[in-house]
Amino acid sequence: MAFCLRRARWLIVGLVAAACFSPLNPPSGHGASRPSLSEGAQKHLLSFIAEPLPNHAAVQRAPSFYSPDSLYDFMDGGADIYLLYDFQVLLHQDFKSGPADVSVDIFDMGSPEDAFGMYAAERSPNYRFLPIGIEAYRSQGVLNFLQDRYYVKLAGSGTGSDDLLDRFARLLSTRIAGVRSFPSLLEKLPQEHRVRHAEQFSRKDPLGHSFLSPAYIVSYKQGAAESKIVVSVAKDPAEANARREALAKYFSETGKCEAVPSFGAGALKASNSFEGSVIAVARGRYLIVLVHPSSDAAALLDQTARVLR
Amino acid sequence: MKDQNVWNRRDFIVKPLALAGAAGILGRPDLLLARPPLQPTESSAILKRTLGNTGLTLPVVSMGVMNADVPGLLRRAYELGIRHFDTAAGYQQGRNEEMVGQVIKDLGARDQVAISTKEAVRGGDRDLNTSDGKARFIANTEKSLRRLQMDHVDILYHHAVDSVEAAQNEGPLEALRALKKEGKTRFIGLSTHQTVEVISEVIKLKIFDVVLVTLNYTMAHDEAILGTIERAAKSGIGVIAMKTQAGGTVRPDVHLPNPLPPVSQTALLKWVLSHEFVTTAIPGFSTYEHLAQDFSVAGDLAYTEEEKKFLADKSFAAQAEFCQQCGACREACLKHVEVSTLMRSHMYALQYGNTDMARATLASLPAGKGLDACASCEACSVACRNSVNVARKIRDLKALRRANAFAA
Numbered sequence: 001m002a003f004c005l006r007r008a009r010w011l012i013v014g015l016v017a018a019a020c021f022s023p024l025n026p027p028s029g030h031g032a033s034r035p036s037l038s039e040g041a042q043k044h045l046l047s048f049i050a051e052p053l054p055n056h057a058a059v060q061r062a063p064s065f066y067s068p069d070s071l072y073d074f075m076d077g078g079a080d081i082y083l084l085y086d087f088q089v090l091l092h093q094d095f096k097s098g099p100a101d102v103s104v105d106i107f108d109m110g111s112p113e114d115a116f117g118m119y120a121a122e123r124s125p126n127y128r129f130l131p132i133g134i135e136a137y138r139s140q141g142v143l144n145f146l147q148d149r150y151y152v153k154l155a156g157s158g159t160g161s162d163d164l165l166d167r168f169a170r171l172l173s174t175r176i177a178g179v180r181s182f183p184s185l186l187e188k189l190p191q192e193h194r195v196r197h198a199e200q201f202s203r204k205d206p207l208g209h210s211f212l213s214p215a216y217i218v219s220y221k222q223g224a225a226e227s228k229i230v231v232s233v234a235k236d237p238a239e240a241n242a243r244r245e246a247l248a249k250y251f252s253e254t255g256k257c258e259a260v261p262s263f264g265a266g267a268l269k270a271s272n273s274f275e276g277s278v279i280a281v282a283r284g285r286y287l288i289v290l291v292h293p294s295s296d297a298a299a300l301l302d303q304t305a306r307v308l309r
Numbered sequence: 310m311k312d313q314n315v316w317n318r319r320d321f322i323v324k325p326l327a328l329a330g331a332a333g334i335l336g337r338p339d340l341l342l343a344r345p346p347l348q349p350t351e352s353s354a355i356l357k358r359t360l361g362n363t364g365l366t367l368p369v370v371s372m373g374v375m376n377a378d379v380p381g382l383l384r385r386a387y388e389l390g391i392r393h394f395d396t397a398a399g400y401q402q403g404r405n406e407e408m409v410g411q412v413i414k415d416l417g418a419r420d421q422v423a424i425s426t427k428e429a430v431r432g433g434d435r436d437l438n439t440s441d442g443k444a445r446f447i448a449n450t451e452k453s454l455r456r457l458q459m460d461h462v463d464i465l466y467h468h469a470v471d472s473v474e475a476a477q478n479e480g481p482l483e484a485l486r487a488l489k490k491e492g493k494t495r496f497i498g499l500s501t502h503q504t505v506e507v508i509s510e511v512i513k514l515k516i517f518d519v520v521l522v523t524l525n526y527t528m529a530h531d532e533a534i535l536g537t538i539e540r541a542a543k544s545g546i547g548v549i550a551m552k553t554q555a556g557g558t559v560r561p562d563v564h565l566p567n568p569l570p571p572v573s574q575t576a577l578l579k580w581v582l583s584h585e586f587v588t589t590a591i592p593g594f595s596t597y598e599h600l601a602q603d604f605s606v607a608g609d610l611a612y613t614e615e616e617k618k619f620l621a622d623k624s625f626a627a628q629a630e631f632c633q634q635c636g637a638c639r640e641a642c643l644k645h646v647e648v649s650t651l652m653r654s655h656m657y658a659l660q661y662g663n664t665d666m667a668r669a670t671l672a673s674l675p676a677g678k679g680l681d682a683c684a685s686c687e688a689c690s691v692a693c694r695n696s697v698n699v700a701r702k703i704r705d706l707k708a709l710r711r712a713n714a715f716a717a
């Protein structure tokens with residue numbers, strides 16, 4: 001049997017290699033070896049919602065699983081953004097406990113960073129936040145939380161559903177375990193005037209520029225003035241500088257761009273009619289971009305550069 | 310950090326899908342010429358068309374906002390001349406609607422733009438009685454209007470209708486009629502991926518002003534889809550196209566080992582808009598670069614030499630070999646084997662490296678309709694109209710089975 005499986009594996013390798021003759025086929029490695037919707041993966045997800053369940057909640061119908069190519073069936077165009085964050089698998093299951101209904105959606109996003117990115121893309125700072133998982137919030141019959149590589153979305157209706165949502169969330173959090181903290185880079189960025197629950201991680205196209213990917217984004221508010229720090233994470237200092245050059249080129253073409261030595265070596269200030277103004281500087285493998293910089297931009301830039309050093 | 314120079318599983322689907330259009334049209338220059346693209350009245354003019362009987366006149370390129378989380382993109386789109394913005398209650402849990410509403414308010418441009426949003430009926434809501442279904446749909450629409458900071462939208466869609474029964478659901482239908490009567494939407498619409506069945510029903514219902522349909526180059530040969538959409542347009546229903554580049558625009562080009570040229574995106578969009586029954590398309594760009602690229606099409610729908618070259622590049626056919634699951638090959642097989650399911654199994658096994666899924670897919674076929682029926686044929690003679698080499702793929706599957714790759 002083991003020989004047969006080895007033989008099959010080599011046959012697959014051979015066939016894949018034969019199929020990979022063209023530039024349209026993916027290279028071997030990361031893309032080809034991504035986790036798939038295997039029975040093992042399904043079982044792992046199902047273990048999170050195995051009995052015993054809160055309030056003796058009963059399963060309403062068979063669980064359904066969605067992969068990147070079938071997520072459209074579940075949420076139509078809403079799937080696009082999940083795919084941008086490298087969505088892997090979704091488990092959907094409905095439960096009932098007395099008059100209360102709960103639906104559980106567990107999105108395996110493949111990594112804690114992408115789970116955070118997707119979670120953050122959907123949360124609003126105005127929600128009511130709860131200490132479940134890394135972070136959770138409630139909003140209109142919904143309780144969503146983030147933990148490890150999972151973005152968990154619970155929706156309830158009927159009498160007692162709020163309590164049931166809460167119990168489900170706590171149980172799932174216990175069973176998921178794993179990473180229970182936000183990405184460390186976000187924690188390092190300046191805390192003063194920070195808009196809580198507004199941090200983001202953009203896997204692709206931060207600020208509408210693919211060359212800035214990936215990036216962490218933190219918002220700040222002082223009075224009526226709102227600004228952002230965007231930290232674009234490059235492979236090395238050379239790539240960070242190339243990103244700075246690309247940003248300078250774009251603003252030169254669509255607005256204006258000038259060097260501002262007072263903000264440090266290589267710093268630039270740029271603006272156009274639709275993005276507003278930015279100050280950018282490359283430090284190490286990071287390109288730090290201040291969007292709508294406030295009056296204390298120089299200090300903020302300096303502080304950010306220091307914590308990232 | 311993840312390696313950016315690789316394809317993800319989604320790329321396996323969408324990139325070949327985008328290219329399969331090129332594959333489908335190979336050797337068929339007649340399709341390129343079948344519906345000559347409109348010429349702009351002036352070289353720098355933005356082409357506009359009227360949306361069915363609504364009287365709304367829109368630039369041929371609009372913005373599907375679902376992928377955008379940057380307000381500047383909407384502002385830039387407006388600056389360039391885009392006047393229709395499409396969102397949905399379900400996009401980023403309503404955050405997308407909030408962004409659209411705030412930008413339009415900041416621009417002071419509400420009377421200059423057409424805003425559409427969508428409400429889906431999902432899960433248990435499908436089983437609600439008419440009265441409750443209507444109430445739920447109206448309540449959800451009211452939430453959308455609050456997020457959009459608007460007293461009305463221009464088009465309100467029943468979102469992602471996937472069956473004739475769902476299209477006939479009286480709850481949403483009554484809600485849409487009531488919301489239109491109250492002025493909370495100027496026009497009512499329906500979005501679907503099941504074009505032939507659902508749009509045929511929409512034509513019969515005579516209720517909807519607009520339909521939002523998937524249309525891209527992979528459907529170049531599908532007369533049923535094209536014919537149905539054209540019939541809808543002829544009946545006065547406005548047609549808006551989505552998924553026009555089969556996901557190509559929103560995919561990160563840097564993830565491709567050999568990136569698709571920008572010309573592929575404009576070529577694919579022009580192909581959709583070359584159908585005069587399409588009023589406008591809603592590509593879902595998420596960068597300024599793709600916005601400029603897509604909107605450039607609105608100035609001139611004539612193919613450039615490079616675009617013609619892309620659409621006619623025969624190498625794509627051999628490389629893409631994407632099964633569109635049209636099922637036409639089933640009748641071509643003497644044993645009526647479910648060839649399209651076998652092709653899907655092949656994709657799972659060899660493109661995804663997922664033999665579990667391939668095995669499950671093969672096992673789902675009834676006896677005599679799967680790989681077992683192919684055993685007595687030395688070579689498959691089924692010819693795919695979309696250039697998929699069916700014989701080779703079945704040969705691959707047989708080899709995998711002999712090697713016990715599908716053993717449980």
